Amino acid sequence: MKFFAIASLSCLFTIHSVHANDFLDELTALANGRIAEVASSSEVVAAVKSQNETTGSYDQAKIDSLDKTWRSETDAADQPMIDMVLDNPLSAYLADVQEGSDGLFTEIFVMDGKGLNVGQSDVTSDYWQGDEAKWKDTFLVGKGAVHVSDLEEDESTQTLQSQVSVPVVDPDTGAAIGAVTFGVNVEGL
Template identity: 70%
Template sequence: MKFLVSTFLTFALSVSAAQSNEFRDELVALANGQIAEIVSSSVVVDAVKAQNGVTADYDQSKIDELDTAWRSETDAADQPMIDAVLDNSLSMHLAELQDGSDGLFTEIFVMDAKGLNVGQSDVTSDYWQGDEAKWQETYLVGKGAVHIGDLEEDDSTQQLQSQVSVPVTDPATGKNIGAVTFGVNVEGL
């Protein structure tokens, strides 16, 4: 019961924060248009399905172990785990999409059914996103779900950004198999 109350409060706060995002309508339109097209591509779907085959039996201790290893590599000179993800074909595809977006997309990362990174355009601070609203409010909700994050000012670029997350759906089964988060420069909408 305590978990359900906590989950509901987290969801209510996320919805409230997302509703205060003045760019919500434009971001939802982007999610249902250009982002939906990218997410439904075979490059994304096939990569998520392949990783789900590898991670299906991972328990929480394995996920925590991987997340800890990832976090320790973010500031290290040697980054074999991070490099393996950044060098995969999905990550290269996402980096090309980001580069070709004329500054609209500030980051793109794809997560599997466990909330683990499958591919990304840039390094994320953690490997496991499964404990965050961007994954929980898309993958767990169902096809057509859209999570709009808070507006934030990027310290380095001074641009207003928001994260837009949607589920990855297997076109053959109609079931969610993962999720994708796009960092969006709202000034580029």
């Protein structure tokens, strides 16, 4: 019986890996096209630069405290920190981009130079993304970096999606100043 369970897990992993690789070319092209355009928009660049001026001096204790507050608000009736981010002009811009994608984009969020949310189309489960590959493999690598996550099934929509991330680059210096992540419904490619 143990052999069957191991064989079944191996089979699932192989199927999952094949599906993830099946969309890699299309997701990379999307990252270098439409997603890069949004990442380099004046709305995104200006908002990230502005937030970096505030958060650039934050230490890990401050970041952890903010993330803890955010996480506590995700299930609360009163959400002042989340509302402040969702109600900002960048979040409105990202919501418009998502809405105009005809279901291709399931979420969009922008992170600053510390990995903290700057704007988002929907609420994220946490405020600090700086410990995750979506930020590390883009912001820390710099211009031209692309991170494509494994495929996951979205339980609420029953669609297959992948997160695609690229750095936000300062057009004046060419340096990475943040990152952006798009949830992509691969069935819409």
